[in-house]
Amino acid sequence: MAVQLNEKFLSLKWFKSYSLILTGALFLASSFVFFITPYKFVPGGVFGISIVIHYLLGFPVGLTGLILNIPLAFIGIKILGPRFGVKTVVGFTLTAFFIDVLHYYGEMLLW
Numbered sequence: 001m002a003v004q005l006n007e008k009f010l011s012l013k014w015f016k017s018y019s020l021i022l023t024g025a026l027f028l029a030s031s032f033v034f035f036i037t038p039y040k041f042v043p044g045g046v047f048g049i050s051i052v053i054h055y056l057l058g059f060p061v062g063l064t065g066l067i068l069n070i071p072l073a074f075i076g077i078k079i080l081g082p083r084f085g086v087k088t089v090v091g092f093t094l095t096a097f098f099i100d101v102l103h104y105y106g107e108m109l110l111w
Contacts, residue, residue: 029098
């Protein structure tokens, strides 16, 4: 089990860590919106399942991914402890938010 060192709130290390999470979530969301979802590729994982649900039922990909990730995060926090959860929750929440926002603005630009 990996040991996570405590990061002081608003320190340089904290900003670097969370800015990398934000950047990674934006890159992941843009790849889903512009390359994976329009061509109906289905990757593995929660967002792959949410793409399938999107094409079957019409639900938004980001919201569906967020709903499917929440129980998994609770299970992970219960098994691995509360220090596991903060960056994970921030990461998948930002990814889901960026997916839906980019999808909305992408559709607006295409019309």
